[in-house]
Amino acid sequence: MLMLIDCSGCRTPLQLPHGAPCIRCAICGAITHVAPAPPADPNRGAVQPAPGWGPPPPPVHGRKRAVVCGISYRYSRRELKGCINDAKCMRHLLMTRFNFPDDSIIMLNEEQTDPYKIPTKHNIRMAMYWLVQGCQPGDSLVFHYSGHGAQQRNYSGDEVDGFDETLCPLDFETQGMIVDDEINTALVRPLPHGVKLHALIDACHSGTALDLPYLCRMNRSGQYVWEDHRPRSGVWKGTSGGEAISFSGCDDDQTSADTSALSKITSTGAMTFCFIQAIERGQGTTYGSILNSMRSTIRNTGDSAGVGGGAVTSLITMLLTGGSLSAGVQEPQLTACEPFDVYAKPFSL
Numbered sequence: 001m002l003m004l005i006d007c008s009g010c011r012t013p014l015q016l017p018h019g020a021p022c023i024r025c026a027i028c029g030a031i032t033h034v035a036p037a038p039p040a041d042p043n044r045g046a047v048q049p050a051p052g053w054g055p056p057p058p059p060v061h062g063r064k065r066a067v068v069c070g071i072s073y074r075y076s077r078r079e080l081k082g083c084i085n086d087a088k089c090m091r092h093l094l095m096t097r098f099n100f101p102d103d104s105i106i107m108l109n110e111e112q113t114d115p116y117k118i119p120t121k122h123n124i125r126m127a128m129y130w131l132v133q134g135c136q137p138g139d140s141l142v143f144h145y146s147g148h149g150a151q152q153r154n155y156s157g158d159e160v161d162g163f164d165e166t167l168c169p170l171d172f173e174t175q176g177m178i179v180d181d182e183i184n185t186a187l188v189r190p191l192p193h194g195v196k197l198h199a200l201i202d203a204c205h206s207g208t209a210l211d212l213p214y215l216c217r218m219n220r221s222g223q224y225v226w227e228d229h230r231p232r233s234g235v236w237k238g239t240s241g242g243e244a245i246s247f248s249g250c251d252d253d254q255t256s257a258d259t260s261a262l263s264k265i266t267s268t269g270a271m272t273f274c275f276i277q278a279i280e281r282g283q284g285t286t287y288g289s290i291l292n293s294m295r296s297t298i299r300n301t302g303d304s305a306g307v308g309g310g311a312v313t314s315l316i317t318m319l320l321t322g323g324s325l326s327a328g329v330q331e332p333q334l335t336a337c338e339p340f341d342v343y344a345k346p347f348s349l
Contacts, residue, residue, distance in 0.1 A: 065141060071109065089272065106130065129186060135191065136195070150168055165252060167183070183209060188212065200246070209248055277297060
């Protein structure tokens with residue numbers, strides 16, 4: 001049983017790390033001191049501690065907050081050119097089109113001077129924790145990631161294709177990758193009723209990167225069916241009553257391009273560019289219209305322009321996974337915690 005305590009500043013319920021004398025609120029930054037409870041207290045249970053994350057994150061204004069992460073892996077043989085551009089463009093879109101306050105967006109990239117905003121494994125984990133901490137009905141949350149993605153063998157039998165999908169933080173070679181099971185536990189399962197999460201994952205092998213239970217399988221004519229990806233073990237991968245929807249750059253067995261073929265100006269992730277373009281062109285009215293627009297743009301640009309498994313990203317993916325290069329143009333995917341009519345449901349952040 002979790003031990004909860006109200007923040008002394010904003011009164012948000014906080015999960016108390018086991019044995020901690022105080023806790024800092026991720027929303028308002030206030031420190032709440034806790035009197036030790038008697039050992040026989042039935043309300044005291046073992047909970048996972050929330051490690052410190054340096055200075056408190058920026059205060060949240062209103063009911064919108066976002067984590068935007070772009071990793072270039074600069075000065076390494078795995079360098080990507082467009083990921084920091086993706087993060088900057090996504091932040092601009094959230095602020096100008098969807099009214100996200102500047103200081104309700106945590107930006108993680110290698111250009112940050114704050115060491116807690118460098119996209120290491122620890123900092124990405126803490127940013128995910130911050131995003132959902134204290135969320136309440138009416139909140140709109142966004143998690144955007146642009147960087148390398150990979151796969152690793154799944155031994156629990158919970159994956160249809162036998163592989164877990166992963167994100168590669170800046171220090172993944174020494175600290176390891178972030179597996180889809182952990183992302184689901186951190187971002188999806190805590191969401192209470194009335195809270196909405198949108199994830200935008202621009203990475204290779206990202207189709208089911210959030211491990212959401214349902215995948216929208218759409219053909220080139222726009223017809224679709226929802227595939228049931230719930231684990232055979234019965235492990236719950238949905239929310240605690242909230243809503244979680246994810247757009248991703250490609251299917252689990254595909255790679256995503258880092259290319260200048262779309263913008264004609266600078267390098268971007270193909271998925272991020274096409275998502276933003278769909279919104280800017282007025283094709284973002286429903287989830288179906290966004291997905292169709294993204295796929296059409298990538299398909300029309302074509303393999304000859306380097307979209308859908310560019311040589312750099314494909315080679316790196318092969319090295320990371322020990323697999324083979326995927327063929328064909330990448331196809332952005334849509335997954336959700338529950339099936340819905342993609343052409344009837346309005347899109348909003």
